[in-house]
Amino acid sequence: MEPSTSAQDGMKCNSCETADAKVRCESCLVNLCAACIGIHMISDESTKHVIVRFQSRNSSLYPGCHLHAYGQCEKYCNQCDIPVCNTCVASDQHIGHDLMEILQVLDDKKKTIIAEQAKLKEIVYPTYQGIASDVQNRMSQLEREHEDISTDITKHGEVWHREIDKLVKKLKAEDDEMKNSQLRILQKHLNEINKTMSDIKQEIDSNDMTINSEDISKVFSTKLNVDRCTKLPIKLVPSLPEFIPGKIDEEEEFRKIFGALSPSSLISEEQGYSMKTTQKSPEVGSCPPAKQLLDVPETVTTLRTQQIYISGVVCLNDEEIWTKGNGSDLRRYSINQGSELKAFRTKSDRMPGGIAVTKKGYLVYTDYDGRSVNIVKNEEIEEVIILQKWKPRNVCSTSTDDLLVIMDSVDFRKSKVVRYSGSTEKQTIQFDDIGKSLFSSGILYRHTITENRNLDICVSDNGAKEVVVVNQKGKLRFRYNGHTPAPKNKPFSPQGITTDSLCHILTADPFNDCVHIIDQDGQLLRFIDCELSIPCGLCIDTNDNLFVAQKSMFDPLVKKIKYLQ
Structure with missing residues (x-):
């Protein structure tokens, strides 16, 4: 067969x-x-x-x-x-x-081969394409960031050169002043010697005439002053300054003074990529667009407080909030029950400047006039940061549990942001690349601060009438100065500020009774009004619900608003 x-x-x-x-x-x-x-x-x-x-x-x-x-x-x-x-x-x-x-x-x-082939074509190969693109992007980003580091080193070197040039000029001026001072004294001394020499010469000439004279009476009338002339002047010997150059015995010692690079590394993440999609797995700083903005935001809950002029609100968790008003009291409320759970006064009995909650759930508040940042643990208030020439305006807790504090100088001429780990200062953000102040300053100005999910630092600056956003290194990314027309067509003067899981930045606009939603690059997305009255303090819970504190004498409310679906 x-x-x-x-x-x-x-x-x-x-x-x-x-x-x-x-x-x-x-x-x-x-x-x-x-x-x-x-x-x-x-x-x-x-x-x-x-x-x-x-x-x-x-x-x-x-x-x-x-x-x-x-x-x-x-x-x-x-x-x-x-x-x-x-x-x-x-x-x-x-x-x-x-x-x-x-x-x-x-x-x-x-x-089986066809199925595996389909998997290779539709999943595996596109995944590797995405990974290759991600690595290329990281390489490009690495190039840019190392260029920034190189620029920072160069700028720091230029600062040192300027300071050294100033110091050299100052030392030379001091040397010139020493030289001129000694020359003036020696010149005066020389003038006195020349005067004595002139007198001696005149005496010699007079004596010569007497000796050669036939007039006997003139000889007898001559008075000799030789003894006076033999008294010699003092001897002035200049003492020269000595330039003693500073010595740096080792290169490492000089690097410590000038600055050094921290170690770099490449970290291997075993779960860094997923074969199910061509997208990289989420990391700190990424903002995946998993939700959409509602066409019409809605008020979910309204909480009436015992405080007036509520200017600050912060979430302790998804069920409780802390609020501050125009007095020295801080109050904790249950959102669902609408009841007050706790209240206490600040240590100095002064109105707190700003409030925040740490990763461990501790309340933090600033004492502007007391120049301190305080943390509340087990109902005990501890001063964790004490300032001398600065006053802390507002505070936020970061993803790494650092504290970002925005503060004014005591003369109200300067403002800056300082990052603290505990009570240790880690970073100062004050000027842009051309040396101009990033933030406005003035006794009547207010600043509120928050950290975005992409690690940008966002400041509402009502003195400059704008939102200032800098990256993690403190370099200016953009300024948002409102949108025209606003709901009530009044000037933009931002107050509270917060961010959500999509890296949206939300800022309160009390003059226009609304909240602006802008994306992480500063583009306006939407307004939230929800019949707000002087919105001031803002915060977001873990479900992206917005809490708005109304700084109103007649409606001291906190509204919980749903704006994402």
């Missing part, structure tokens, strides 16, 4: 599963009897079906047996996982083994 015929006799139609298969669809990898060909052709008209007879199929589908020279393997042994010929089947080696038609095994293998 021909191999093709014997194979055909053992194959059934994959469609009806009863009749013997006469043909095969190479496109769909199915065997068909004569009656099922038409049904199969119209079952999926989107596919170009290629129908071939079994006899036309390449006889090489039956591999040669590696044990028997003239044998063709028409069966497949599952236990041994090898093709076998009829001679192999007749031997004792495969007694009791599960033998399958090799063409059926071939079909299954091809289907």
